[in-house]
Amino acid sequence: MPAPSKALKNPYLAIERGDPGRIGWRIHYFDEIDSTQNAARELAAAGADQGTVVIAELQTAGRGRMGRTWHSPAGVNLYATIILRPPIPLAEVPRLSLVAGIAAAQALEREAPHIVALKWPNDVWLRGRKAGGIIAEAVTDAQSRLSCVLLGIGININLDVADIPDELRDKATSLRVATGHPCDRIAIADSLFNLLDSRYMETLTRGFESVRPMWEHYSALTGKRVAIVVGDRSESGVVVGIDAGGALLLDIGERVERIVAGEVSVEGAYE
Ligand code: BTN
Secondary structure (H helix, E strand, O other), X not given: OOOOOOOOOOHHHHHOOOOOOOOOOEEEEEOOEOOHHHHHHHHHHOOOOOOEEEEEOOEOOOEOHHHOEOOOOOOOOEEEEEEEOOOOOHHHHHHHHHHHHHXXXXXXXXXXXXXXXXXXXXXXXXXXXXXXXXXXXXXXXXXXXXXXXXXXXXXXXXXOHHHOOHHHOOOEOOHHHHHOOOOOHHHHHHHHHHHHHHHHHHHHHHOHHHOHHHHHHHEOOOOOEEEEEEOOEEEEEEEEEEOOOOOEEEEOOOOEEEEOOOEEEEEOOXX
16 A cells, blocks of 8 residues: 555545544545555554545546446545444445445535436436446455455546546536536535445444435436346346345336346436
8 A cells, every 4th residue: 555645635634523433533545546445455454443434536446346447537536435344244235335325415415406316236326427436345354254344435526527538428427517516525525424424323223224215215216117137137127116135126027026236227217
């Protein structure tokens, strides 16, 4: 891991808050890094407390779900990884990315009312285009028990339309593009960590069921006809919602299927 930035003062210091264990109690800041996921993994291995956050201005190897890269240009967006140490089974880790999706949607709603949506499992949309993504990487111990979760959140905030790569131009957006004005990254990070702390604590104390309606409120897919590719098979149907485990419920005519992973493409998506 490179040494934390000495060249740049940490502008996120101002939003550190709370005791160890609360999200955002400590924020490590890098001007350039391969991926905040890697730095967080090293910090976690060295014993960093839950709620420790790694933020970078630029990622040279930002990663998305399914082995994709995450476009991470300098100085415009938010690239953050949060170390969580939840007392949950490994199988429940994917739910945490849905919980993070709720917090991201709620944080963006304050800046961009009525145009925020969540596309299952963990894309954040503004006006039907992707502005953010979430990845939850589980780290296990020698007994294959969960030791921590590296919750990575990328949000395009002040990315200019001209800086969206050609191949993403019709699919990606940013808060600035969607609202027409630049936004304060530090204030958004502050809201995000605050809201994530609340949604995460609610989930741990009262279960995912207690936050599920918030996810449903933002669901871009509910009521839409979609096609879902799961491995080498494809299912088509109408999305009914998500269940208490965070699985997507797909009405395929003769029954409702529970989809736990897959890539969804939408016919007549949220606009
Ligand atoms: C996705 O939609 O595919 C998930 C994207 C997650 C991107 C974030 S940016 C901060 C953190 N560091 C990474 O390398 N990836 C995540």
